[in-house]
Amino acid sequence: MPNPKQITERYFQSPSKYIQGPSAIKNAALYLEKLGKKPLLACDSNVFNIAGKSLLTTLESHGFQITHVEFAGESSAQEIDRMVGLGEGCDFVIGMGGGKTMDTAKAVASKLNLSVAILPTTASTDAPCSALSVIYTPNGEFERYAFFHANPDVVLVDTTVIARAPARFLAAGMGDAIATNVEAKLCKNSINFGGGLQTEVASAIGNKCEEVLLKYGKLAYEANKVQAVTPAFEAVVEANTLMSGLGFESGGLAAAHAIHNGFTAIPSLHHLLHGEKVAFGTVAQLILIGAPSAELDVYLSFMLSVDLPITFAQLGIPDVSDDEIRRVAKLSCAPGETIWNMQDPVTEELVFGAIKGADAAGRAYIARVGKSA
Numbered sequence: 264m265p266n267p268k269q270i271t272e273r274y275f276q277s278p279s280k281y282i283q284g285p286s287a288i289k290n291a292a293l294y295l296e297k298l299g300k301k302p303l304l305a306c307d308s309n310v311f312n313i314a315g316k317s318l319l320t321t322l323e324s325h326g327f328q329i330t331h332v333e334f335a336g337e338s339s340a341q342e343i344d345r346m347v348g349l350g351e352g353c354d355f356v357i358g359m360g361g362g363k364t365m366d367t368a369k370a371v372a373s374k375l376n377l378s379v380a381i382l383p384t385t386a387s388t389d390a391p392c393s394a395l396s397v398i399y400t401p402n403g404e405f406e407r408y409a410f411f412h413a414n415p416d417v418v419l420v421d422t423t424v425i426a427r428a429p430a431r432f433l434a435a436g437m438g439d440a441i442a443t444n445v446e447a448k449l450c451k452n453s454i455n456f457g458g459g460l461q462t463e464v465a466s467a468i469g470n471k472c473e474e475v476l477l478k479y480g481k482l483a484y485e486a487n488k489v490q491a492v493t494p495a496f497e498a499v500v501e502a503n504t505l506m507s508g509l510g511f512e513s514g515g516l517a518a519a520h521a522i523h524n525g526f527t528a529i530p531s532l533h534h535l536l537h538g539e540k541v542a543f544g545t546v547a548q549l550i551l552i553g554a555p556s557a558e559l560d561v562y563l564s565f566m567l568s569v570d571l572p573i574t575f576a577q578l579g580i581p582d583v584s585d586d587e588i589r590r591v592a593k594l595s596c597a598p599g600e601t602i603w604n605m606q607d608p609v610t611e612e613l614v615f616g617a618i619k620g621a622d623a624a625g626r627a628y629i630a631r632v633g634k635s636a
């Protein structure tokens with residue numbers, strides 16, 4: 264039942280400021296000084312070498328006093344508590360890096376009751392803009408969503424930094440972003456992450472996100488391979504980060520993300536990025552609702568064009584057993600999962616069939632068009 268309390272208010276939320284452009288980090292002080300002067304900077308050592316040092320240098324030259332904490336790698340309750348302990352005396356939090364670093368920074372800021380600035384170094388997820396974090400166990404299994412009273416105060420996206428990340432990250436972000444419209448369209452009558460119904464603007468953002476990906480996705484992927492910041496690349500970074508973020512939070516998630524969450528229980532998939540599993544979950548959702556072949560082909564073609572996985576073999580689990588898929592289906596249908604936002608009938612058996620059907624549809628598509636769609 265998508266709306267058991269019969270809520271009738273529409274609800275839309277977003278970060279206070281979103282800034283994106285080449286070499287945007289050089290102007291970080293301008294955008295961050297309203298939040299304070301003593302930030303806790305959470306980033307891992309790799310990100311620190313790529314972009315953290317230059318952020319530190321520019322902020323220090325503007326009189327900021329920075330407490331740098333090295334992110335240990337998992338957005339777990341333990342890691343959040345550790346960072347909260349180190350954040351005493353800071354006046355805002357900066358999360359710089361990938362999805363898990365950002366999710367941890369948002370949770371730390373919420374616990375310390377501080378503002379948070381998010382500086383993504385990849386466009387691999389729609390985590391930067393939302394007022395929620397995904398909390399994992401220390402082993403990397405999905406545990407729960409954590410919700411905060413506000414979205415990030417500043418999201419600052421330096422596209423020169425994003426272009427230096429492997430193109431696989433941009434593709435994964437596209438996998439996460441292509442799910443946005445597909446999922447939100449099924450959530451018209453369900454409650455979004457803000458607690459209300461979808462607005463027309465949330466729906467329009469989801470549509471635009473999909474339009475940009477289908478128009479520029481492949482071009483942006485190729486530009487990223489040569490670290491070129493092009494208009495197509497800028498458009499896709501915005502689709503992955505801003506449009507997907509606003510679109511999923513105020514639009515709603517459905518089966519694709521629930522199936523992704525189920526997949527996190529298969530240890531051999533832990534090397535995959537969030538959006539890679541979401542991409543496959545999107546195909547499974549389309550199978551689950553009985554999407555016609557012509558519609559399915561649009562998404563399969565797009566995913567293949569940016570090397571997103573559409574078969575078990577491409578996911579790296581060619582010999583996955585029915586028992587394992589049943590476990591994924593069971594977790595996808597856990598109480599409170601976003602799969603229950605859908606009006607369509609959902610059972611573990613139907614989801615099991617949809618996951619196997621997605622692999623079969625992916626293999627058939629590849630056999631029909633060849634691998635390089």
Ligand SMILES: [Zn+2]
Pocket residue numbers: 388389439520537541
């Ligand atoms: Zn996602």
